[in-house]
Amino acid sequence: MKKSIVWMASYPKSGNTWMRIFLANYVANSAEPVSINQAHRIALGDSITKMYQMVAGRPVDPENIEHMLQMRPHVLRGIVANNADINLVKTHNARVVARDVPLIPEDLTRSAIYIMRNPLDMVLSYARHYGMSHEEAVYTVSHPDNANPPDAETVTQFMRSWSDHVRSWTTGKSAYPVLVLRYEDMLADPKTCFAKVVEHLGMPVDEARLDRAILFSSFKELSEQEKKQGFVEKSEESERFFAKGQKDQWKTDLEPRLVKQMKHAHRKVMKKHGYLE
Template sequence: MNKSIVWLASYPKSGNTWTRIFLANYFANEDKALSINHADRFGFGDSAEPMYRKIAGKAIDPHDKRQILALRPRLLSAISTNGASHNFVKTHNANAAAFGFELIPPQVTRAAIYILRNPLDVAVSFSRHFGVDHAEAVERMGRSDYVTKSNEKFVTEFLGSWSDHIMSWSMTRAFPTLVVRYEDMLASPEEAFEKMLRHAGLPVDEPRLEKAVRFSSFEEVSKQEEEGGFKETSKVSDRFFISGTSGQWQTELAPALAKKIRKQHRKMMKKYGYLE
């Protein structure tokens, strides 16, 4: 089986979308910014319900987790053998097993890029995107059995806790994995995205890199969303691209909840420099 999949993995609201928009602009190499609503032409998401329905060749029940998981190996095999040397696949799934099915099979995996963000900021963005209060967001991020609910567009994703998620990806030896902090992407996007391209085994063209960074900037994507909307915007949120900065938690997250996050995720936060 062809190992062509490069996973773009992250916990929700950690910078995955920015990464995919950058890559789309890098691959498109146009003279103007690619529409944010066309970024998925250059990559796949492993939770889109229509893809599972296409593989099944018939109607499916997106709420039937076992049915979806049984179809997953066929879906990933189809992606990995589509003739491309690199297939970038977005996932929020943990690198784990669910109901006996391996979610991230090494036999189709070329490499993985794991995007990490301060969980204090994740909680704020998570709350806004999923339409829950901060306390509920923190509670979900701390659950080892946390899974998303399926709907007509997306099937269930198996996440686990924020800390479990990071460990599942960063500690694997089954395939090469690059861990990149969202905060470092903000500080030096050219350097961060260059590392991603090289890790995936792709050539780096410096002018093309600089242009793709510019075309995927927060100013550009937020302008596009304001003018034409963004199809990935949550139904319970007015905007997808809110600030493009780090540290929002300092003014938005209650001290008690920040303390709870630090207690629950102390080990991983300390490892990646998120504890003062």
């Protein structure tokens, strides 16, 4: 079997959707923006219950975590069975072993793109997306056993704390290349960052095509599309998916005591990646 999976990995609310919509527009190379509700076709999600049902050939119970983990290798092999050179797969899982099952198996992996975001901003989006208070979100993203619980649509995602997640994808020896990007750099210099992604995937970088894909995946465009047609990835707990997409919102929106808690919990990793002044 080919090592064809290119993981599009991130902690939730860190820019993964933006990246996938950019790639959908770059690949399509169309004169009109790709619909945000079609962009998911560019990258499969690794935790979609329907995929587990397809592999099992019958209904499955996402709440049976042990069974879902046992099925995961078969689901991932099913993805690479198309013999394509590249299969983009979105994941919020940490690069860890869960109950003896490697969540990101080397034998199927070609490479990875890892997107991180300042956790002080991420936690605000996290709270809104999951319908939590800021205090609850700070506690959740700082907990070593943080996981998204299963539901009818998705199986469990094992994320751990923000720091654990970042370390899992960015440190230690890797059997495959990992392109690490910061959300803030994507905002400040999208052309450079997105060109790196195109090159990482082995595609030619065409400047006009790049500019158009960046324009078609701008926050203004995505927000307008969501207003008109809604967005399939929006959670029921949040009013909208594309809220502000800015940086440094924490300076006005996150209570100082919670800022202090986040910095205490994640200081080492924040400092390493330039998130502490």
